[in-house]
Amino acid sequence: MFYRDALGLMEIPRPEELGGAGVWFRGGDLEIHLGVEEGFRPAKKAHPGIEVDDVGALAGRLIAHGFEARWDHRLPGRRFSTDDPFGNRLEFLAVGHQQSPESG
Numbered sequence: 001m002f003y004r005d006a007l008g009l010m011e012i013p014r015p016e017e018l019g020g021a022g023v024w025f026r027g028g029d030l031e032i033h034l035g036v037e038e039g040f041r042p043a044k045k046a047h048p049g050i051e052v053d054d055v056g057a058l059a060g061r062l063i064a065h066g067f068e069a070r071w072d073h074r075l076p077g078r079r080f081s082t083d084d085p086f087g088n089r090l091e092f093l094a095v096g097h098q099q100s101p102e103s104g
Contacts, residue, residue, distance in 0.1 A: 002084045003032065006065035007058075034086075042087035055080065055094040 003009045009025035009032065022035040030050060052058050055078050059069035062082055069080045078094040 002065075002067065003034075006062050006067055008061070040086070042083075042089070044089070047081065047089035047091050049079075049091045049093055051093050051095045053095055055092050058092055 003023075003025045004011060007025075007027065009027040009030070012024045012026045012031075014022055014024045014033075020036065022033065024034070025032045059071075059080050062069050067082050069082055071078075071080045072091075077096075079091060081089055081091045083089055
C-alpha cells in the first residue's frame with residue numbers, strides 16, 4: 001500500500017459518524033484523509049506540498065516500492081513529485097525549502 005508501506009504512514013481510525021468509505025493516515029505532524037468519490041478524476045496540477053526531513057531518502061524509498069520520483073529543479077530547494085495509485089499528485093520538499101516570490 002502506497003501510504004503505509006512506501007510513505008511509512010500509519011493508518012488511523014476514521015470516525016464512523018462520517019459514513020461512507022475512506023481511510024486516514026498519520027505520520028508525525030502530517031495527516032492525510034482519503035475518501036471515495038464516484039467518477040473521481042485526479043487533478044493534474046493541484047497538489048499538496050509536504051515538507052520532509054530527508055527528501056532524497058524518501059525518493060529512494062518510493063522508487064524501491066515501484067513509484068516514480070520526478071525531481072523539479074525550477075525553484076530553489078530540493079523537491080520531487082510522485083503520484084499515488086489513484087493518480088493524486090504529491091510533492092515532497094526538503095525542510096526549509098525556499099519559495100519564489102510569485103509562489104508565496
